[in-house]
Amino acid sequence: MxxxxxxxxxxxxxxxxxxxxxxxxxxxxxxxxxxxxxxxxxxxxxxxxxxxxxxxxxxxxxxxxxxxxxxxxxxxxxxxxxxxxxxxxxxxxxxxxxxxxxxxxxxxxxxxxxxxxxxxxxxxxxxxxxxxxxxxxxGFSVKLSGLYPSIVIKHHDWPGVVADVTQLLKQRQTNIGHMSVDRKSRSGDALTVMELDVPVTSELILELEQFPAIQSVDVIDLSRNSSLEEETE
Structure with a gap:
């Protein structure tokens, strides 16, 4: 580095x-x-x-x-x-x-x-x-610096899952600084980690959780508290 x-x-x-x-x-x-x-x-x-x-x-x-x-x-x-x-x-x-x-x-x-x-x-x-x-x-291999707000998405290893997520981020004009993906086995569980250029909102998490393949969405943002701070206008 x-x-x-x-x-x-x-x-x-x-x-x-x-x-x-x-x-x-x-x-x-x-x-x-x-x-x-x-x-x-x-x-x-x-x-x-x-x-x-x-x-x-x-x-x-x-x-x-x-x-x-x-x-x-x-x-x-x-x-x-x-x-x-x-x-x-x-x-x-x-x-x-x-x-x-x-x-x-x-x-x-x-x-x-x-x-x-x-x-x-x-x-x-x-x-x-x-x-x-x-x-x-x-047990999933990732690469995450902690320098940027990051989403950690556990999901089924189905075709198009990552594309769906990136498309949603594009719609919200959210840029991805770095991404890593790992899976346990073919068609098994997978983990996608994305470092973003902007803070993660509760609205984005709710939208991601609507995708059928996604099992959980967690956030790492070392500049903020564990729970997402209440958003202000």
């Missing part, structure tokens, strides 16, 4: 000590929280590579949990994130993962809620300067 300016290297406003190990980790956790849609009951975090070796010293564990609590990178409560999570009813555990990933700063987050009968698995990497890439969602 090319950095556009010095601030892309230094990172965003944050609780230190490291843009890669703290700010980036917050953003990975926040992306997982937004995809899950609410605070989970259980959160299990596996660290790989450099994350696994230094997560306690660099506060990466605290940063991930701060993101799961939907906090910004500079929230002063991050230093107490695990205690606050426990107090709020979210149980968090950590583990050093086994095996290799393409980037040394990698975390896998598994979230679950028995009350909602819901589970999510997400893998993200912190690539420097507080920037991240989400590379896997529930």
């Amino acid at each position: 090319r950095f556009k300016d010095v601030f892309s290297i230094i990172g965003p406003a944050m609780v230190g000590p490291s843009s890669s190990h703290t700010a980036g980790a917050v953003r990975i956790g926040k992306a997982a929280r937004q995809l899950f849609g609410s605070q989970p009951e259980l959160a299990h975090v596996l660290f790989y590579g450099s994350f696994a070796a230094t997560y306690k010293g660099h506060g990466t564990d605290l940063a991930i949990v701060g993101g799961l609590l939907d906090w910004p990178t500079d929230d002063p409560r991050i230093t107490r994130a695990i205690d606050i999570a426990n107090e709020s009813g979210m149980q968090v555990s950590f583990e050093q993962g086994k095996g290799l990933f393409s980037h040394p700063n990698t975390a896998k987050i598994v979230l679950s809620s028995s009350a909602l009968s819901k589970q999510l698995s997400i893998v993200g990497t912190s690539i420097g300067g507080g920037n991240i890439e989400i590379i896997e969602i529930n």
Whole structure:
């Protein structure tokens, strides 16, 4: 990834000590929280590579949990994130993962809620300067930067589904900055991720959910809260 300016290297406003190990980790956790849609009951975090070796010293564990609590990178409560999570009813555990990933700063987050009968698995990497890439969602390979508002669409692998979605976005004059598609098997389940140039509206989500092939539509927008903010005229 090319950095556009010095601030892309230094990172965003944050609780230190490291843009890669703290700010980036917050953003990975926040992306997982937004995809899950609410605070989970259980959160299990596996660290790989450099994350696994230094997560306690660099506060990466605290940063991930701060993101799961939907906090910004500079929230002063991050230093107490695990205690606050426990107090709020979210149980968090950590583990050093086994095996290799393409980037040394990698975390896998598994979230679950028995009350909602819901589970999510997400893998993200912190690539420097507080920037991240989400590379896997529930076993689907994706590429998502978190820099732009994004829609995550789970759907049947039927002909024309992606065309229907892009046509709808064209009608709404919404430009696609990047798109990735993966599927479990031919004619099985598929996942399409689109990074957009404008915020995702609740109206767009409702329109997408009307397509017969689409099973779910979720949003990642790290500049906003987990739930879509109320739109104003």
